[in-house]
Amino acid sequence: MLHIINKSPLCHNALESCLRTVGSGDILLIEDAVYAATKGNAMEDRMRAAAGQIKVYVLLPDLEARGLADRIIDGIASVDYGGFVDLVAANKNCQSWL
Amino acid sequence: MLHIINKSPLCHNALESCLRTVGSGDILLIEDAVYAATKGNAMEDRMRAAAGQIKVYVLLPDLEARGLADRIIDGIASVDYGGFVDLVAANKNCQSWL
């Protein structure tokens, strides 16, 4: 299952709820959630731990827009919109944690 | 100064940011922020501590709508819309933590 997160990790609990609930599958960070993929963020340790158990992706155009494309945490993979589509297609279902 | 919070304390960081920043004045909880005024909520200890230093109010009609008017934490005062108006008038200025 693909879990899509679009909320900033330091301002909303969407990513935390997702991590608490999800046991397997993929997580894709889009829109304001891309900050969770950056080094130095207070969520970094949590994200490194999560990325060891579950595959975490970040939408590169959203990260570029926010000026942080050069700070992706190791182990998190970046994708473009085509890659976003591929992730939706490759997973049996998807859920947006709005 | 009156600080108006309208976000749920367990889903958004608005109340936390306010408590971190504010040294004096009044806090009014409205809309989904009224949950912060209820006993048993994970924020209860924080709110009790805050209510010892700064005056905390909750908008009763919003709490009634959510079925929690009987669980207000001791030390938090409830007001109706008229009381909301009075708080705005009594403070020199106000800020909505959107």
Next chain:
Amino acid sequence: MKFGIVVNEGPYQHQASDSAYLFCKAAIERGHEVWRVFFYHDGVNNATRLTEPPQDDRHIVNRWGKLAEEHKIDLVVCVAAALRRGIRDENLAQGFRISGLGQLVEAGIQTDRLVVFGD
């Protein structure tokens, strides 16, 4: 006391417009003046005359118009935000007018308190 109000969200989706309306009513009951309500961002969607809520629901647009008429409140819709969202004179509800952001700044200057409702 003279109040200015800012509404940042459209009707029904968020409680912001409801809260602002109930605040205005209470302020008037307390003997205060609501000098201007400024509709900003998605708040401009409070000003469409085409709204038709279910029969058993409140009519958010009309009750703003009615309150404004009864108490001489200036309901101003931000022109730039309105153009982005398809609010123009042709679908503007009675009691509202479209104008610039200067009207918001003026409300900050002219009123004793400016209260913001949003998301």
Next chain:
Amino acid sequence: MKFGIVVNEGPYQHQASDSAYLFCKAAIERGHEVWRVFFYHDGVNNATRLTEPPQDDRHIVNRWGKLAEEHKIDLVVCVAAALRRGIRDENLAQGFRISGLGQLVEAGIQTDRLVVFGD
């Protein structure tokens, strides 16, 4: 593969409609079909023909209409949400149609994947 898309937020205020549009474009480029886009909640505000963004900004409404025309995408606006927010046939943009929530459920049934964009 056949995709259904749900858009819960209006244009410009949130990124949801932008993200949904760019997702649809990419899906089509990958050879997939976008069968239906369902505009729900404030998402119905993507469907007004009265929108007029600044010259240097994207025209979110028109580009949805253009994409739909070029790739035969069914753009459906939720009727109950639309009535609450003043979207009707008289201000509906080209390429959109107004219909019921059943169209959303049908999209869930008929498509291989339903992707929700919102706030």
Next chain:
Amino acid sequence: MSDIKKFMFVNRKAPYGTIYALESLEVVLITAAFDQDVSLAFLDDGVYQLKKGQQTKGIETKNFSPTYRALEGYDVEKLYVEQESLEARGLTEADLLVDVTVLGSKEMGALMEQQDVVLSF
């Protein structure tokens, strides 16, 4: 449309602050009318939707919470509530308007995995 899919409605937002809780109920009823397999999940502030004793007169808004009691009449009987979300809000099953199945976070996650369509509110 003879095929039956598993639809899950994930409710994570408080009532009245936003319209999502109300709209979720609308779609649930219509999905049930399409004879689909319907589940409702309540997490985070979504658990507040089910709180007993909602009184909306003071905010001049319709109290839609009785609709949760009516779901059974439409054969919508799979209501799942996350234990951790209840606890963080000081709520127990006795506070809720309807009978629900309480699940731990990971059980809830496993249930989501089994769905065909997940709609988030």
Next chain:
Amino acid sequence: MSDIKKFMFVNRKAPYGTIYALESLEVVLITAAFDQDVSLAFLDDGVYQLKKGQQTKGIETKNFSPTYRALEGYDVEKLYVEQESLEARGLTEADLLVDVTVLGSKEMGALMEQQDVVLSF
């Protein structure tokens, strides 16, 4: 309107995810044109608005971040950033597009107290 008031614009949201950061700049410029005393405060995700190197081509949206550099030309020079918010995001002053005054949380709170009008974005 000869009186001068202290206006503070409190920016707590990230750019692009919502329109607030862009709109805040619009009001700031107009308030400056009214010859008011203008301050900008950046807290929480608002500090991301000032991040260098924003490239919006991939999301087909206008990059408005150069406007922060232009504020000086309109005599808008009081930009305050909360230290705690920067640190939680792994940012330093060197990451920011413009010169700012960095304040601790309580100093920021004290500054808010002194304002006549606070507009939140």
